[in-house]
Amino acid sequence: MFNTIKILYHQGKQYIPDLRAARVPGIFRGRPEISSLPADVNALAGCCPTGAISVDPVAIDLGKCTFCGECSRLFPGKVKFTTDYRLATNDRNKLIVKEGETKPIVLDEKLIRTEIRRLFSGSLKLRQVSAAGDNSCELELNACGNVNFDMSRYGIEFVASPRHADGIVITGPVSKNMAVPLQLTYDATPSPKIIVLAGTDAISGGIFAGSPALDRSFIENNKIDLYVAGNPVHPLTFINGIADLLGIK
């Protein structure tokens, strides 16, 4: 007992007091900004491993971006990654950052189904489905619940069964072998329910896009309520994205 109290005392305060205004340490690669400086745009587009960069105007699709930083390494005057970790939106097009844009990525309030905030803003239980995810997004989603990030302060939690859940969070590019289990998990979740895509692999297939071993029909055939970009998603990106969806201040 005495030891336990001693350990607790030594821990001090570990939680991040304000998750909505927290800053990330170090050189995090978050929302990029593309300057209007001239550059060999075809070479710029060509350096991307996943074809996330388009030209005319130059734009980076964060749903495809693996955040490897190769473009900013080769074209430091043209592309800079800021430490802005707010990379979640419900409008797929908002993940495309164009030349000259410096505004934050936000949700489109009009696209949020009315029942989401009415039913889930005080309590949202989520079932996670890893569909060929590489365990990096899975580790970060687990971290959302640790004592540092403590996502459950908002009533947002991952639960053990789809029967207990209000929605599913998909990671990974969705392999053929996971297509049926993914559908079954979604079907087992009671309505109304939301679908969240966490990470570049889930949003676009990432580096695996186009592999014949994938089956992305579930993603293509269902309405997605939130896209959370990252490789892997940062816990702050995920928590703030969900909080924005639920209208948590």
Add this chain to the structure above:
Amino acid sequence: MKYISIQNNQAIPADSIPESEYEQFLEMNLSLTGNHPERHCVLYFGHRENDMIRLICCIADDIQHNILVSSARVSGNETLRSLSAANFSFEKFERELNENFGIGYSDHPWLKPVRYSEWRADKNSIIANYPFYNISSEELHEVGVGPVHAGIIEPGHFRFICNGEQILHLEIQLGYQHRGVEQLFLEKKRLIERVTLAESIAGDSVIGHTTAFAYLLEALSGKKADDEMLFSRTVAQEIERMAIHTGDLSALCTDVAYQLGSSVLGRLRTPVINYFQEWCGNRLSKGLIRPYYNPFPFTRKLADRLAEVFDRFEPDFREINAEISTLPSTLSRFERTGMLTYDQLLSIGTVGMSARMNALERDIRKSHPYGLYSTLNHTPVIKHHGDVYSRVQIRKEEIWQSITYLRELIKNIPEPVNSHVNEAGLLPEQFAVSLTEGWRGEICHAALTDDKGNLRVYKVKDPSFHNWLALALAVRNNEISDFPVCNKSFDLSYCGHDL
């Protein structure tokens, strides 16, 4: 003897690998490994060449520090004698050959699908129809778990046969995570695509896999990593090891319902992975390792920060471990749970920390050193009980060992090399094997190039390829309620296995 002896990360002409008749090839590789615990098969694979299948077998010798490579050629239509019948540690490799090429084996004891690869020979074989082992008895019942599990964890299916609460048999069926990694290595030609792929093989072993990839590509293009790269890769590998080990110790506490241990160790991992972010911009170190160049040179400032992280980590880590190793409630769940004997580990070819938990010394850092490991004079941590507690103790001691190595390494940061990116083409008709010791154990990447220097074959083997069977055997005769803690004590990779 018809084999060629090579070193870790040494490229050789592809046609210098001696070829034997299949029967001689079989006898030779069996005699190399039989009664030689210091030798084990690190890779055995096939590839199509004209109308034949060329089999290549790589046996690592931990005492001689070399890899013995031999080959044979078969048509794929004949039914062969298996190596597994005499040495069970070949079983997974032969199952893969059977799945990918349709090679039949007359005496393989467990010839079942491995991962339902997109490029499998028999497309009628589908994951929903896996042939599970069963025992018919009114006394017994089956429990199916997965593929989607109760936590935030990758998918796989576990089928238990139980007598009441007691597990008699567990069969682990994988393949749900199959993304086609090996094939994509051949199709994606640009370095940045390939290295991104290597980082995505297993997101909890980014350094282990990407380092194996980097050394392999450098070997195949006749380049050598400079001192700065060797340094960064070695430092990063030990940080990854201690970060994931710390997270696993937290999860092990969760699985025995010890909340304080779970919370403290969970938060102790945070500054370690945040350190990766400070170094390279990504908490799981994606972007840090590149072949041919070093995108994030290690600086004096980074060294001081690392020492600071350790100064704060150590007292709390020491304190919580002292508590865990004296609490009856944790010890009674850890000790004598999920036990494996040395003979079992040897017979199934277990690698890494799962082998070291019961006296089987398998550690690439010592046996086939790469990077700066030869200068560290690494001594593997060895335990002798083979239970969950041994796996806990190994992690704890390896974390201390990594901290010791890292504190030593950062005393001498190599001078920055003014290296600009010098991407190099691969040499034609080469073969090389690259082994690294990730936190789970031995990671193996190997490749063959064609006459134009394109990749002809790219093979990846995660330690989980061998070690999943260790988990299945460890839970026998345990209560099914102990499965979660057994599973976490191995913490094996699904995507690393399924590729």
